[in-house]
Amino acid sequence: MEKILGIPTLRQIEAAQLAIQPYVHQTPVLTNEGINKITGASIYFKCENFQKIGAFKIRGATCATLALSKMEKAKGIATHSSGNHAQAIALTAQLHDIKAYVVMPSSAPEIKKNATKDYGATVVICEPTLASRQETLDKIVQETGATYIPSYDHYNIIAGQATVAKELIEEVSGLEVIMAPVGGGGLMSGTALSTHYLLPNAVVIGAEPKLVDEAYRSLKTGVKQVNKGAKSIADGLLTNLSDRTFEIMTKYVHDMITVSEEEIVAAMRLIWERMKIIVEPSSAVPLAAILQQKERFEGKKIGLILTGGNVDVEQLPF
């Protein structure tokens, strides 16, 4: 896998797909009669909750790691993350037999810290601030020479995440709308790129919690915004867009929809109860958007990415 230095081309996304295939699952696409009846749409759910580590993040992490030189690999990889990217980096490192250093805030759930350690990563706990995370990481990188792999502001990460929509588009013909949730925009950028290349007539829509709606405001104003708060039940979507993801999304995402916390919980519950699958709140945000604007989506054939299934079953919002 090459290092990708600009907006990923179709050829580069194809190369990413080929390169990561031995390390990730081709996840199933599910439909549900009950939810189609309720929404009036035909929704094809791409189930990255069944992906390794329980979320799509393993794709980007693998795509970035495979692009490292032998010398870089010998020194290991490093990141900071409170969530799925931590586990993705840890598992990727384990699969490639290299070292991983993961900075995690003290506030991260014990279960995620332990899962990251279980994959063999060196977990370094820091204060629960972005400054402390970056500082702790910088120190580790200086000391070890490990390569920092960010969770979304990286073209190989974006190309890796683009393989989700690529698989979906290749499996289900004739999709008219492609939807995904937006956090830092890594998945959304990849989704928009794959759709642009492979299904240029489809409408690409990002969905975001109202409480952390900077991507919505960024795309509406044309100027990159930041989140005012950092609280939503969709804990995977609290981050801000980066320059890279903002640029791609400005070009290739057609619309954004924001939803309330109540709408997210209701959509999550609908997925749990009707589909009998476990998704994390972030995954439910696009369905919440469809339910909010039913007339707009009625009769449409929609591809929707369920991003992950890592929830603490002792802390459910129901």
Next chain:
Amino acid sequence: MEKILGIPTLRQIEAAQLAIQPYVHQTPVLTNEGINKITGASIYFKCENFQKIGAFKIRGATCATLALSKMEKAKGIATHSSGNHAQAIALTAQLHDIKAYVVMPSSAPEIKKNATKDYGATVVICEPTLASRQETLDKIVQETGATYIPSYDHYNIIAGQATVAKELIEEVSGLEVIMAPVGGGGLMSGTALSTHYLLPNAVVIGAEPKLVDEAYRSLKTGVKQVNKGAKSIADGLLTNLSDRTFEIMTKYVHDMITVSEEEIVAAMRLIWERMKIIVEPSSAVPLAAILQQKERFEGKKIGLILTGGNVDVEQLPF
């Protein structure tokens, strides 16, 4: 579909499979690396939690309904049930455009009463005793001429449930052990029959909660026993074997394992967290049995039936 008047033959199970195919899902078989690592076995989970109405019961109900004469169909079908069989009868009736009368105890969860009504059944509420259920049902059958379709003591029901194991055995080659939970024994009887016909060298094991272990005691003593209590978190497994299911299980089930409530909850949690799918407690009983007797199952290729996914997400045991 014919009325089956004795222990279903292979030909009758094949006929059942063909007959119900248009009305039921062929459910997927899933595996999970994490659970295989923990158990040391290779487990193939047959996911009836993804079945219509969220449980395997639709198979038997369909197989019994299809065997009715035109005149019988014109008068409708009736049953008493507090759980999945109620919804199965209601949906089957809806799909075949016939009337359904379902007697449900007042203690049944509102969500199940409503789901049964939503499928168009006439729901009649009775006192939460078996006597009241049977009495109320008898009265309805007398008044309407509807045909009573019991939830397991019926050879067409058993043939319908037998299609679960048949699909599993046909999809995954070389299974050495076949496991299912035991309530009234309808699924277990069908599972044992399909395995006997199609995979005669495999070991058939039923799993049951210790708190309602009459099937275990029945098979060990050779004399049909009854449950002393009627309480277990595995609320689908509270019923006693019938003469029909006891006879079949005596012949074709090789062993029974009983598990504690704690073991059931732990196994259920493992399935939720690792597989990201929602199963009801009854479904977790066979995995609990494997975890209890690890050495016995180590290295074995096991087919395991996950019976359903109907849980109240507001009432979880975690």
